[in-house]
Amino acid sequence: MSSFKKISASEFETLRFYQLPKFLFEDEYFSKMPTDAKVMYALLKDRFELSRLNNWVDSENNIYLLYTNKQLCSILNYAEPKIIKLKKELEKYNLIINERQGLNKPNKIYLLEPTYDKELINSKFQNKENVSSGTNESSVQELTNSKSNDTELNDTDYINTENNDTNDLNDTFNNISKNVHSNHTNHQQNKFNNDALKFQVLEELPQQIREYLNNFEIREIRIIKSVLLKGKKSFNNTFNTYYRLEDVEFELVSVLKRFKAMLLQKNETVETMQGYLMQSIKAELEETHALYMRRQNMKQHNIFNQ
Numbered sequence: 001m002s003s004f005k006k007i008s009a010s011e012f013e014t015l016r017f018y019q020l021p022k023f024l025f026e027d028e029y030f031s032k033m034p035t036d037a038k039v040m041y042a043l044l045k046d047r048f049e050l051s052r053l054n055n056w057v058d059s060e061n062n063i064y065l066l067y068t069n070k071q072l073c074s075i076l077n078y079a080e081p082k083i084i085k086l087k088k089e090l091e092k093y094n095l096i097i098n099e100r101q102g103l104n105k106p107n108k109i110y111l112l113e114p115t116y117d118k119e120l121i122n123s124k125f126q127n128k129e130n131v132s133s134g135t136n137e138s139s140v141q142e143l144t145n146s147k148s149n150d151t152e153l154n155d156t157d158y159i160n161t162e163n164n165d166t167n168d169l170n171d172t173f174n175n176i177s178k179n180v181h182s183n184h185t186n187h188q189q190n191k192f193n194n195d196a197l198k199f200q201v202l203e204e205l206p207q208q209i210r211e212y213l214n215n216f217e218i219r220e221i222r223i224i225k226s227v228l229l230k231g232k233k234s235f236n237n238t239f240n241t242y243y244r245l246e247d248v249e250f251e252l253v254s255v256l257k258r259f260k261a262m263l264l265q266k267n268e269t270v271e272t273m274q275g276y277l278m279q280s281i282k283a284e285l286e287e288t289h290a291l292y293m294r295r296q297n298m299k300q301h302n303i304f305n306q
Contacts, residue, residue: 018039018042018043018046019042019045019046020038020039020041020042021041021042021045021113023113023114024038024041025038027114029093029114030093033089033093034086034089036076036078036086037086037089037090037093039076040072040076040083040086040087040090041090041095041096041111043067043072043075043076044065044067044090044096044109044111045111047065047067048063048065048111051063051064051065051066056108058108060265062110062265063110063111064099064108064109064110065108065109065110065111066106066108066109067106067109068106069083069084091254091257094112094114094257094260094261095111095112095113096109096110096111096112097109097110097112097257097258097261098254099258100287110261112261112264115264194218197218198214198218198221201218201221201222201225202214202221202225205225205228205245206245206246206249207249208249208250208253209228209245209249209252209253209256212253212256212257213225213256216270219270220270223270223271223274224256224270224274224277227274227277227278227281228245228252228281230278231277231278231281231282231285232244232245232248232281232285234282235281235282235285235286235289239286239289241289243285243288243289248284248285248288251284251285251288252281252284254284255277255280255281255284258280259273259276259277259280262276
């Protein structure tokens with residue numbers, strides 16, 4: 001084993017790190033995401049510099065990675081099934097897109113990240129700055145007063161006047177409480193109704209597709225479901241085949257994830273991009289069908305089967 005020592009201030013600047021984005025730990029959306037999947041995300045993001053040097057950039061100026069399972073197995077010391085499982089976790093949380101390039105070619109891996117309201121982030125940052133900057137006792141006292149009263153009118157004479165009547169404050173608090181309770185009840189009812197509608201629309205779809213589409217709005221789900229069914233029917237009629245959604249479930253979920261990423265990149269709606277979705281579904285079905293036919297031909301011409 002290597003020897004260890006304390007880290008000096010001068011050496012700290014030269015240390016190499018993998019960067020774990022804070023949103024993976026602070027955003028509730030990722031709270032149930034396995035920690036080793038978060039570590040894999042950090043490893044993939046560390047690969048960006050190599051991608052830039054190798055000019056692994058697509059026609060839309062998006063960086064992609066070429067990181068094989070074998071390489072990830074080596075650095076994480078996991079068997080390949082574990083690596084595949086972690087990749088699926090990252091896909092599940094919309095953090096990567098695996099784009100196939102063809103036979104015997106590594107997948108292109110696109111990294112995704114959530115978008116946040118910049119004004120909200122800035123306001124949080126400013127609030128943290130205000131708290132951390134008050135180091136002396138008077139600043140702490142001012143902060144305490146402002147937090148408790150939330151106003152600059154903190155004069156004792158003013159507090160003793162009738163304008164600060166306790167009954168008025170209680171009435172205001174009661175009204176706010178009623179409004180909050182009412183809004184909360186309405187929110188619960190709306191969510192209940194929305195879940196019921198989603199269940200009805202998604203009920204007949206395969207499980208993986210159903211689970212992924214459940215993240216969309218109900219109006220978006222209706223459009224996507226219609227395109228899925230029309231695309232499958234059109235392909236089966238053209239190629240005289242009979243693929244069910246269950247037969248190509250994994251492939252279609254991958255299409256839907258790439259479609260969602262395209263919506264985010266182009267800032268478009270499902271309505272305006274449904275033509276693109278139809279083309280993507282047909283292209284995926286054609287590729288899957290071609291692969292299936294090649295495998296069938298290989299079995300028929302295998303000399304060991306004769």
